[in-house]
Amino acid sequence: MLSVTETATRTGLSTRRVRALISGGVLRATKVGAAYVVDDRDLDDFLRRERPAHTRAFSPRVAWAAAALLDGAQAGWLRADERSRLRSRLTSTGAAPGTWQAWTARLAQTRTTFRASPAQVEAVLSAPSTVRSGRSASNLVTDPLVGLASATVWTSTLDDVDHLRRHLGLLRSDAGNVTISTPPPIGLTALGTDGHNAFRLVVAHDLLTEDDPRSTSAGTALLNAITTSRAISS
Template identity: 30%
Template sequence: MTESDFVSLEAAATVLGISVRHVRRLVNSGSLTQVARGVLESDSVDRYLMSQRQGRTRSWAEHTAWGAIAVLSGGEADWLGPTQISRVRRTLRELADPSELVSRVRDRARVRTFTAHRAALPRLRATVLRPNMNALGIVDSGEDRIDGYIAARELDNVIRTLGLRTEPSGDITLRVTGFDFDQVGKLVSTSAVVAALDAATALDPRIRGVGQRALTEMLETYR
């Protein structure tokens, strides 16, 4: 761990082009990760910045974001009303820039990064839902790295029982969602849209490019 893994509240505000007060709100909401008083995880700032490329784009609420993912995947979003569905479909047809879609659905989950003893990884791997990155031609990053979705209600118990430790550059990325986890499970396991969205906000530019191209093709097909 080096000093480059961390950034002050003031520096984060400068990078994001917002006030320190706004940065604190993002910390409180879980959008940014604070590792000590006045010190943030720099990777969380980078990820947030990546998802904000269309900074003036209003994000959808969590349930609407998952509804949009279901619709773009060719499925149904029974939890949304007819008016919401109509608006989501219209917006998806109008979208051309994948970064705008990424921004729209950014509140589907909060991203947290951790590290853990290797002995805990098999249990954690069995707990989280991991998108099929192979469908995008992205090779699995290995047994020591985990990136997947987890129900918000399970997070504290998993952290405690598996001894997860918050780590700015940790190999464990948990995408925490409070939405109906049965629905999340169906989408994560069957939809390439989820994999593409996750890839499109990766810090690795190669993976990010793969995700963005996949989303562009999906939006073109949907129209």
């Protein structure tokens, strides 16, 4: 059984919000004396059913810091007290995909799709200004989703996107097979730890936003791996 405070820590909500959800019947709880307690199974059910509708997205700087810390990297753009609070939240949260997707909803400042030939796709993936994410990442915990003439990548700046567009002759298209995302200008020093792939939390986020079951399954598996072995940077 979890107290309201423990439930708030597990979910990342305020205690006031947890009490409001209990009062509204959204989150099942039992009253013991003057206090409410929440069963772990009821909390898991809530996270699966309702969490995205009741969570607040991390600010971009916090979302990227979470991704960095979970991969054992530094997040120097946050103050020391902000990193401490974030570490506490990251170590106490389960692997429910809805929770993490809601938290990381503001990772991207821009997300642009282009129509590209197989040769252009390969050029995007091998460009020094890009790191791979989603289906294109090579650090998945399941079989890589190969054989797809597509690319999902991140670049540091909008200038990088424009350079790739002009240099490779990419054509914007809402139904394109190349997706290039950029983070807000928040002082990031890197988009990943190995120079080739985005942070794993970013990869998982991009996989979970795909429509096909293989991608979402891979995203869930990667998220489980991240939360099972949280090598959070100190």
